Amino acid sequence: MVTAVVGANWGDEGKGKITxxxxxxxxxxxxxxxxxxxxxxxxxxYGKFALHILPSGVFYDHTTSIIGNGVALNIPDLFKEIxxxxxxxxxxxxxxxxxRAQIVMPYHILFDQYEEERLxxxxxxxxxxxxxxxxxxxxxxxxxQVSELFDEESLREKVEGICEKKNVLMEHLYHKPALSPDDxxxxxxxxxxxxxxxxxxxxxxxxxxRTEGKRILLEGQLGSLKDPDHGIYPMVTSSxxxxxxxxxxxxxxxxxxKRIVTVVKAYSSAVGAGEFVSEIFGEEADELRRRGGDGxxxxxxxxxxxxxxxxxxxxxxxGCRIQGATEVALTVxxxxxxxxxxxxxxxxxxxxxxxxxxxxxxxxxKAKPVYETLPGWKTDIRGIQEYDKLPANCRQYIEFIEKxxxxxxxxxxxxxxxxxxxYR
Numbered sequence: 405m406v407t408a409v410v411g412a413n414w415g416d417e418g419k420g421k422i423t424x425x426x427x428x429x430x431x432x433x434x435x436x437x438x439x440x441x442x443x444x445x446x447x448x449x450y451g452k453f454a455l456h457i458l459p460s461g462v463f464y465d466h467t468t469s470i471i472g473n474g475v476a477l478n479i480p481d482l483f484k485e486i487x488x489x490x491x492x493x494x495x496x497x498x499x500x501x502x503x504r505a506q507i508v509m510p511y512h513i514l515f516d517q518y519e520e521e522r523l524x525x526x527x528x529x530x531x532x533x534x535x536x537x538x539x540x541x542x543x544x545x546x547x548x549q550v551s552e553l554f555d556e557e558s559l560r561e562k563v564e565g566i567c568e569k570k571n572v573l574m575e576h577l578y579h580k581p582a583l584s585p586d587d588x589x590x591x592x593x594x595x596x597x598x599x600x601x602x603x604x605x606x607x608x609x610x611x612x613x614r615t616e617g618k619r620i621l622l623e624g625q626l627g628s629l630k631d632p633d634h635g636i637y638p639m640v641t642s643s644x645x646x647x648x649x650x651x652x653x654x655x656x657x658x659x660x661x662k663r664i665v666t667v668v669k670a671y672s673s674a675v676g677a678g679e680f681v682s683e684i685f686g687e688e689a690d691e692l693r694r695r696g697g698d699g700x701x702x703x704x705x706x707x708x709x710x711x712x713x714x715x716x717x718x719x720x721x722x723g724c725r726i727q728g729a730t731e732v733a734l735t736v737x738x739x740x741x742x743x744x745x746x747x748x749x750x751x752x753x754x755x756x757x758x759x760x761x762x763x764x765x766x767x768x769x770k771a772k773p774v775y776e777t778l779p780g781w782k783t784d785i786r787g788i789q790e791y792d793k794l795p796a797n798c799r800q801y802i803e804f805i806e807k808x809x810x811x812x813x814x815x816x817x818x819x820x821x822x823x824x825x826x827y828r
């Protein structure tokens with residue numbers, strides 16, 4: 405049985421907690437896309453962690469954690485992260501890295517920084533983790549696969565070709581120092597030493613696991629609206645954030661993904677640039693940001709204050725549809741207990757017409773939110789374990805959202821802790 409956990413919005417929906425929770429009943433957890441450019445915050449008995457590249461299953465001794473072929477693999481980041489959890493008393497996790505995963509190189513990070521600098525005010529709000537240059541190289545077929553680390557001769561040849569190409573940009577576009585093939589080879593030798601014990605033919609491993617009836621969990625990063633095909637292009641990430649890509653990024657057949665748990669936030673937040681129709685500003689946003697998440701709404705990777713907004717039913721319904729959601733986990737509901745009333749964006753007004761369909765970016769730029777307002781519940785709901793014990797107005801809010809999403813809300817998270825969850 406394969407389950408995917410993915411986000412319906414701009415990322416930051418609280419997927420880390422849901423993955424950590426579902427990890428308890430999984431044998432294998434696979435990260436299938438993205439790199440160290442986004443993080444999952446997890447709170448458990450060992451403490452509080454921000455994971456960027458490790459799958460959220462690393463806290464269980466019964467799970468194997470896999471870095472799939474679709475991931476942008478930053479090897480030093482991976483090992484820093486492993487060391488970080490060991491330092492906090494977590495036992496060494498079982499980790500496998502796909503031999504087909506590609507490596508984020510130091511020059512990818514440099515190009516990311518230089519390009520954002522060059523674009524100035526027109527930049528994409530990148531986390532400068534090298535993700536766009538990495539995926540550009542992957543699709544331009546000049547990326548370096550983990551398996552290539554073990555073939556010295558062809559690796560050298562490839563590195564020299566890469567430097568030839570990149571140094572034209574370094575010199576003429578960015579006016580920065582040239583890359584040296586010798587330095588890069590030295591770096592790659594270090595990477596080889598670090599990663600060698602973990603390298604695995606992941607699709608073969610997962611094929612065997614499926615025949616043995618093992619439970620596999622696919623873990624996505626960011627959310628639907630950051631997908632390069634279906635999101636708010638060009639203010640998106642560079643790998644597909646959709647459950648459908650999980651099959652490719654892990655190396656399993658698409659028909660195996662039977663359950664798609666799509667995480668939806670009870671209000672909206674986003675890190676980085678891009679269209680955000682239900683965004684709020686000023687004191688109202690500050691208050692929500694301060695109370696939000698665990699310790700406030702700040703990016704798990706960048707520490708940047710997140711942009712805040714009311715629940716956007718148009719974007720979230722679209723986000724669930726494009727993921728193929730079979731069920732929804734609604735998160736951070738406990739945060740909203742201070743509000744007298746709760747606006748929900750139920751439509752977009754574009755050129756004087758109201759639509760309930762999520763439009764392409766050029767139209768999204770013109771969209772104004774159409775709100776419906778529900779009464780607040782004005783009480784702290786943390787610690788409540790049963791749905792029926794929630795205040796009536798709180799249940800009304802959940803059921804209104806469920807009707808708008810057209811997908812059953814199976815889980816309601818009412819606190820950051822692993823077991824602060826209500827099953828419906």
